[in-house]
Amino acid sequence: MFHWLEKNPFFFAVGVFLVIVFAGLIEILPNFAEASRPIAGLKPYTVLELAGKEVYKKDNCIACHSQLIRPFKSETDRYGQYSLSGEYAYDRPFLWGSKRTGPDLHRVGNYRTTDWHENHMWEPQSVVPQSIMPAYKHHFTNMADIDTAYAEAVTVKKLFATPYDAPNGTPLGTHEEAKAAALEEAKAITANMKNQDVKDAVANGQIPEIVALIAYMNRLK
Template sequence: MTMIKHESIEKNVSLMIVFTLVAIAIGGLVEIVPLFFIKSTIEPVKGMRAYTPLELKGRDIYIREGCYNCHSQMVRPLRDEAARYGHYSLAAESMYDHPFQWGSKRTGPDLARIGGKYSNHWHLAHMEAPRSVVPESVMPAYPWLRKTDLKYDDIEKRMQVLSMVGVPYTAEQIANAKKDLLDQASATADASGLTKRYGNKVPKDDFDAQSDRVTELDALVAYLQMLGTLVDFSSYQAQTR
């Protein structure tokens, strides 16, 4: 009897559509409704902050040059991944990314923990001639980044737009955006204001070894040098629900 009823439903296209839509609706409600009763789906993690103006411009260059096509920024919670790259990625580490850079393909290594792993001079050599530091690399060279002055006239507007979608930039940070950008790209500038607004874990240097100008390479290296450095994993403990 049950088989007969089942067969009658399968042969009736209209009835099959109705039951399919009902099943999808129920499944959707089960997945979506609980989210309205959760304050946040992202576990708050101490140390996370928004990108500095220079890091933000560096991230834009990273995306523009298609770096995400070969490098992911997501260490999965697998033993071999953690052994190679470090602690697995946390959702909070991408909470200010629009869009995030998790990726699904690795021609090159994952970059979620690249910050501080190599010196600024290593990154400079790597961008200008990748095989000079990694002989087996298939990465193309990016020599124009060191020759191209960074355009940052729109940095305040960029930060204002991001604040509208949840990035917690303050009015003070936006007002001082250009100054903070120049201070971070200098080895000698007074960075007390930058540190006050973004914390102590801000990589600051003349990243491209050219003190007379701020280039796209300055921004890109500043971005790479902060990746994975904000969370102190030696004291981090995952929350249990």
Template sequence: MSFWTRHQIFEKNSIILIGGILAMIAVGGLVEITPLFYLKSTIEVVDGVRPYTPLELAGRNIYVREGCYLCHSQMVRPLRDEVERYGHFSLAAESMYDHPFQWGSKRTGPDLARVGAKYSDDWHVTHLVNPRAIVPQSVMPGYPYLAATEVDPTGIADHLRTNRVVGVPYSDDQVANAAADLKAQADPDNAGVEAFTKRYPKAVARNFDGKGGAPTEMDALVAYLQMLGTLVDFKLYNEKANLR
């Protein structure tokens, strides 16, 4: 019996064809899923990655609220042109505390995965208030009201608790001091800065919007943007790659 003759069994009998399809899907599914049961985590362990500070988390919430993810992705793909333009390709661990992640699917503007520390706080404030003052051809809307709107610190502890429910390892101490930490990060003269930096290593405390007083939504959004891509020391990755 030739191959084509045997194949007619599937072509002429729909029940056998469906059974064959289901069998192939089952085998393929087992091949893909079974190894995952033997992995402790599908995310690599990376030094430096930490949960967002309360101010950064508030900034991220504003980023999502204003729809920034619709025009800016946060995922550098491992392609030469992207790596040369934006920097080291994104690691899964960098998004492990994002709920939901901000990888995006469209780039009207540039990718922001490595925007942290690339520009000054003043640059970000000016760009957010009037994008065309920085990039004349920009189609991005302005957000001047962020600088005039104070961040409400009363609900930030609830945001930390909610994130903890889905796996973000906020401690009881971090939750209890969420409001104080939010204020401390935006005021380097605040008495609670030392305690804040112990709870969030590598976090930077400064006046992000350049104004005194209570933290504004501009403080929060700039704090969030300035930490993107800064937690991982990619020099170590590049050195390891060169040694191979």
């Protein structure tokens, strides 16, 4: 039946092109749908939250935690409202994940607090005795990479017109302004923390990874 195409490479190429165009449209078109636009009130991540997101990626939290609540009663009972496409508009990349060795984290900011995260990341079994999550004590001593986070924010602002510095958006400003803002945000978080080393580091103008990670966790609502 397709013997004729085998003898006419030009038309064969046209056929291949049409198939790829169709598949491409199916992949690309949904991104322009109204449902994929940022939901009302969604703001881009602050620099500190982005630094926390980097920690989340670096330590591969996605290997055990998802960030996508499916529309099933059992999931919404446990994690809250099911996730909407537009909530991930400023996630580059989104961290949906597909493995739930631990619980979903898409709305963890609604039901966990700074002090809980502090206890939990230091020693997970101290708050959840059956937990198999390893401790992340190095988050308390490693410093978060605020510079890279700022670079990331500037990049998405210029490249994708992510609304930084926009009315009702997230302020970004210059590198120095952004660093000062991140430190202010970190101070607000350490006010609710107990670890003296972390408090001292922030008082000295450094930001440990745990503070950035907690800022990110609290933002997930």
